[in-house]
Amino acid sequence: MKPYSILWLFPTLLVFAGCADHSSQSNGTNTSTNSIVLDSTASVPLPTNPNHPSKEETPMSIAPGRLLQAVSAEDLNLVQTLLDQSTAMIDEQNEKGESPLLIAVHHNMIDIAKILVDHGANINLQDHIQDSPYLYAGAQGKTEILAYMLENSEPDQSIVNRFGGNALIPAAEKGHLANVKLLLTDGRVDIDHQNHYGYTALIEAVALRDGSKIYQDIVRELLAHGANKELRDNQGKTAEDYARELGYDQLLSQLT
Secondary structure (H helix, E strand, O other): OOOOHHHHOOHHHHHHHHHHHHHHHHOOOOOOOOOOOOOOOOOOOOOOOOOOOOHHHOOOOOOOOHHHHHHHOOOHHHHHHHHHHOOOOOOOOOOOOOOHHHHHHHOOOHHHHHHHHHOOOOOOOOOOOOOOHHHHHHHOOOHHHHHHHHHHOOOOOOOOOOOOOOOHHHHHHOOOHHHHHHHHHHOOOOOOOOOOOOOOHHHHHHHOOOOOHHHHHHHHHHHHOOOOOOOOOOOOOOHHHHHHHHOOHHHHHHHO
């Protein structure tokens, strides 16, 4: 083995050898022996550990469940902070299948729901009982959140609730006139969609409620937007049939 070859195996010795060579030259000594001269400007890169990437290589992340907790606590500032760091967990689901957005809709957390929608939360993601943020907002009268979803996201009209209904049917049945108007004005919902029982929004507004003023207004809106009053449910009955059977004279006058 040549005297200097071991220097290739030990960088520290290489540095020392380079320094010694430089020193001997500065004393005016001229040697003709083989030597390795270290370039003082060279740098030897340090090896990296793939299991411990540098800070710049580590993406920001949110611990599982952290966003769900922040929404459940109605902590608007923390929700914003977490989403500014990462949106990777924006559609995570809890043990009930509820997403952060669905939880926000449940409790009518309007500002939090808007932030989540702005960051791309899925308004069509369903939980274990087939509620989605969009369907629930429509069914339960969360009008401001529903309006924001319609304006800033895309509801999937092919997704239905556990009864086979769309957002309009329960909105009509539960007397949420503002939601009925909103959905009809938006125009994307199927006004004549029939659920597992064959009910349309028009049939449910008549057959399942009390014929009061709010339902008269809802029926008027549905008819004004072209609801088909000739459709029959699984019992073979129309909305008119139910109005007559139940003695709802005001509704009957609209339907005949």
